[in-house]
Amino acid sequence: MDLYEYQARELFQQHGIPVPDAETVRTAREARAAAERLGGRAVIKAQVKTGGRGKAGGVKPAADPAAAELTARQILTMDIKGHRVHQVMVARPVAIEAECYVSYALDRAAGHFLAIASAEGGMDIEEVAATRPEAVARIPVDPGQGVTADKARDIAAAAGLPPATAPVLQRLWQVLTAEDALLVEVNPLVRTDDGDILALDGKITLDDNARFRQSRWGDDTDTHDDPLEAAAAGKGIGYLRLDGEVGIIGNGAGLVMSTLDVVAGCGARPANFLDIGGGASATVMADALSLVLADPKVRSVLVNVFGGITACDAVADGIVTALDTVRLTKPLVVRLDGNNAVRGRAILAERAHPLVQQATTMDGAARQAADLANDAAAV
Ligand SMILES: Nc1ncnc2c1ncn2[C@@H]1O[C@H](COP(=O)(O)OP(=O)(O)O)[C@@H](O)[C@H]1O
Ligand SMILES: [Mg+2]
Structure with missing residues (x-):
């Protein structure tokens, strides 16, 4: 089961990964109120279980609460790659200095996980991976050993990520194991103007075979969007x-x-x-x-x-x-x-x-x- 971005964000937060302040709402009016609580400016983000929302016009900045309401109203009518938008996240805008890509994914054939990381994250990561594969580090992770502090530093160094991302890499591994996920991805993981590291977007795929011990999802049968x-x-x-x-x-x-x-x-x-x-x-x-x-x-x-x-x-x-x-x-x-x-x-x-x-x-x-x-x- 894939999670929505807002659900991934909640799990990140619970595992100590820094995320921007945000609220997820179902109506334009609520989006306005959420923007007010954030201090006025906001980024409005379509909540759909597909990537490339930014390029499709589903992630937009709003300069004040009135603009947040207008933008949310528009995004809430969107269909992104066949996925109707029913909810938007209203997030605090972040002054981005650098965007990185990090993920852990199961490599079934090899029988281990792969840490995939790049200092050139953001909306063009697919193109980076296709045209300059050397800019994307792929490092095996032994599931028995996991991502220790040393391993996290190795991954960050191999991909040319800021050293300050290492603790996040370690916690992201904890998300994967504690939540029984097959994939956790942060794109972008950003360094802000102030030097903070924040997970701005998240994708998590849970292992359906482990549903029985992940009671928090209960009977949520939202597995099928269609x-x-x-x-x-x-x-x-x-x-x-x-x-x-x-x-x-x-x-x-x-x-x-x-x-x-x-x-x-x-x-x-x-x-x-x-x-x-x-x-x-x-x-x-x-x-x-x-x-x-x-x-x-x-x-x-x-x-x-x-x-x-x-x-x-x-x-x-x-x-x-x-x-x-x-x-x-x-x-x-x-x-x-x-x-x-x-x-x-x-x-x-x-x-x-x-x-x-x-x-x-x-x-x-x-x-x-x-x-x-x-x-x-x-x-
Ligand atoms: N809170 C935010 N503040 C500033 N910029 C953001 C924020 N959230 C997203 N963005 C920008 O929008 C881009 C696309 O957003 P993202 O959440 O990654 O959606 P998607 O990957 O589906 O396009 C990001 O790469 C980032 O540059
Ligand atoms: Mg993204």
């Missing part, structure tokens, strides 16, 4: 929304992944990943179809099932059930193969829905679904 992803999770369906137009439903992650590839190879973009799993029932199929059809970007739907434990006739029953409960407004291409495929195809043929067509191969099905999506786009 309402469709949340609805799918509630039904036990693995669903991930993507950017394209062809809705995809399959059984088994491997088959669904290759279906995405084949659709892309046919010149269309998948709208989602949806795995109904190994032993899917008719109900699951019906739920899956409703989910995909609820995405307004979807122009055609491809159901690609290779029947194993999930028999194709159950899948076909699910599709027929769905056709009775949800109004099909987009063309549906179905490819059934494997266990009980013949019976499954017959069930669909008998239902004879004008928007449903069948294909016998995966490539053929992907081609049809891609063409249908592209035709719909051309209209």
Whole structure:
């Protein structure tokens, strides 16, 4: 689970990492009052679980409480990379002398953590990492030893960070271990005009496997920002929304992944990943179809099932059930193969829905679904 910046800020504060004064609010009026409490000037920051808010116009200074209200009103209507803004942080403006980047991230392949740090942090860190990788230090951290005072000094020195950042590096490691995080990132970690070190932005990804011992998050099911992803999770369906137009439903992650590839190879973009799993029932199929059809970007739907434990006739029953409960407004291409495929195809043929067509191969099905999506786009 990713945390919002304001939640990361709270954890930083609890672990002794200096952060700017700030309040997080839901309305423009509250933003004005918060700016007043901060002494007038403020930085208004969209709270969304995605980076690059600054570049998207979601982080803006305000010169006085009236401007804070106006700016907050504007930011609260924003959508940043598909994330609606419901809250803004009103933070005390900081006079920045230098912006650094620091993070700890799990390197699964290597079996240890990596400290990643750069003296050139801020909004262009991705570009720095891409064009001048030598400006970004990557130092392994043995999870058993952690980040000691010495290690923190080594990391700061390797990245050319001000030596005063070392205690923050050490505390940031404590945040990672105490909170069961897989990633903690501060960008920027700044040195102010007065020489203070402050964490101005934070990103934390918690390890969902450790949720049971992190009671503070309770039943907070804010894991899914996307309402469709949340609805799918509630039904036990693995669903991930993507950017394209062809809705995809399959059984088994491997088959669904290759279906995405084949659709892309046919010149269309998948709208989602949806795995109904190994032993899917008719109900699951019906739920899956409703989910995909609820995405307004979807122009055609491809159901690609290779029947194993999930028999194709159950899948076909699910599709027929769905056709009775949800109004099909987009063309549906179905490819059934494997266990009980013949019976499954017959069930669909008998239902004879004008928007449903069948294909016998995966490539053929992907081609049809891609063409249908592209035709719909051309209209
Ligand atoms: N409290 C603040 N005072 C002054 N400048 C800030 C403050 N918070 C953020 N900024 C500036 O805005 C930039 C973007 O903000 P940040 O919180 O890092 O959002 P994002 O990384 O999503 O773009 C920072 O790199 C920093 O230069
Ligand atoms: Mg940032």
